Amino acid sequence: MEIFKTKKPLLDFVERQKEMGKKIGFAPTMGALHEGHLSLYAHAREENDLVISSIFVNPTQFNNPQDLEKYPRNIKKDIKILEESGNVDAVYIPEISDIYPDVLESKEYDFDGLENEMEGKSRPGHFNGVGTVVEELFLQVKPDNAYFGDKDYQQLAIIKKLTDKLKLPIKIHGVPIFREKNGLAMSSRNQRLSAKEKESAKIIYETLVKVNDWFRVITIPEINRRVHDIFDDQPGMKLEYFEIADETTLKQTDFFYKDRSYRAFIVVHVGDVRLIDNMHLD
Structure with missing residues (x-):
C-alpha cells in the first residue's frame, strides 16, 4: 500500500494511474477507522481498479x-487496518497546508437549503467545512467513484449536491450503515464510550426500529412524543433532536405523503459523546 503524506507525490501517483486508464475509487475519512470504513473500501474494490483512502x-x-x-x-x-483490509491501494494523509494552502477557513457554499436542516441548525458553518475539504480532496485524487456512509445521510446529500453543482465527473455512492452487534451505528466516536455506555446506547437503534413500526400507523406528533418520552427515561443521555424528514429535501414533515420517501434522524448525547443515526422508513 502506497502512503502519501504530502500533495505533490499524490498528484504524480494519480496522474500515472489515470494515464494507464485506471478507474479510481475514493473514500475520504477522518481516521479512527472501524468496520464501517472497511465496508466503504470493500464496495469500492468491487467497482474500481484502484482504491484510495x-x-x-x-x-x-x-x-x-x-x-x-x-x-x-x-x-x-x-x-495497519488499511493494510490488513487488502482493499486499499493507497492512503493520503495530507498536512493542513495541502488542503488549506493560504488560510485555514471554509469556502461559502449554497446547497439549495440542504445545509440549513438538522445538523445545519445546531452546527452553523459545518457543511461549508465539509464542502471545502471534500472539494479539495476530489480535485487532488480525481476519483471516478467516491464512497460515503449512510450514517451521515445529510452529509451524503450535501456531497451529492456539491458534485452536481461543481459539475465534477464523480459518481457518489452511499453505503449502508454498519452496526455494532447491539445495533449501535459504528462511529469513530464510539471509541470514547465506556462498555456500559456503548451497551446503553443501543436504545438509539431500538428507538428507530420502533419509529419504523409506528410509521403510517400513528401521527408524527405522537411519534415525536413517544421518542422524547423514551430518552427522558434514559440516565446519562440527552436527546438533542429527533426529526422525520423528506429524504430528498431533508425538510422536517408533520404529515406523510404517499408519493414521498421519509427518513428518521436522531442525535443523542451519551455522556459527553454526540452520536447520530438515521433510518429509512418503509
Missing part, C-alpha cells in the same frame, strides 16, 4: 473546539 481531521467542520481536540487519532493503527 484519505485520513484528515478537518478543523473547519468542528463547531466545538473541545470536540476537535478529543477526536480520536491513531495514524499507525489506521495504516
Whole structure:
C-alpha cells in the first residue's frame, strides 16, 4: 500500500494511474477507522481498479473546539487496518497546508437549503467545512467513484449536491450503515464510550426500529412524543433532536405523503459523546 503524506507525490501517483486508464475509487475519512470504513473500501474494490483512502481531521467542520481536540487519532493503527483490509491501494494523509494552502477557513457554499436542516441548525458553518475539504480532496485524487456512509445521510446529500453543482465527473455512492452487534451505528466516536455506555446506547437503534413500526400507523406528533418520552427515561443521555424528514429535501414533515420517501434522524448525547443515526422508513 502506497502512503502519501504530502500533495505533490499524490498528484504524480494519480496522474500515472489515470494515464494507464485506471478507474479510481475514493473514500475520504477522518481516521479512527472501524468496520464501517472497511465496508466503504470493500464496495469500492468491487467497482474500481484502484482504491484510495484519505485520513484528515478537518478543523473547519468542528463547531466545538473541545470536540476537535478529543477526536480520536491513531495514524499507525489506521495504516495497519488499511493494510490488513487488502482493499486499499493507497492512503493520503495530507498536512493542513495541502488542503488549506493560504488560510485555514471554509469556502461559502449554497446547497439549495440542504445545509440549513438538522445538523445545519445546531452546527452553523459545518457543511461549508465539509464542502471545502471534500472539494479539495476530489480535485487532488480525481476519483471516478467516491464512497460515503449512510450514517451521515445529510452529509451524503450535501456531497451529492456539491458534485452536481461543481459539475465534477464523480459518481457518489452511499453505503449502508454498519452496526455494532447491539445495533449501535459504528462511529469513530464510539471509541470514547465506556462498555456500559456503548451497551446503553443501543436504545438509539431500538428507538428507530420502533419509529419504523409506528410509521403510517400513528401521527408524527405522537411519534415525536413517544421518542422524547423514551430518552427522558434514559440516565446519562440527552436527546438533542429527533426529526422525520423528506429524504430528498431533508425538510422536517408533520404529515406523510404517499408519493414521498421519509427518513428518521436522531442525535443523542451519551455522556459527553454526540452520536447520530438515521433510518429509512418503509
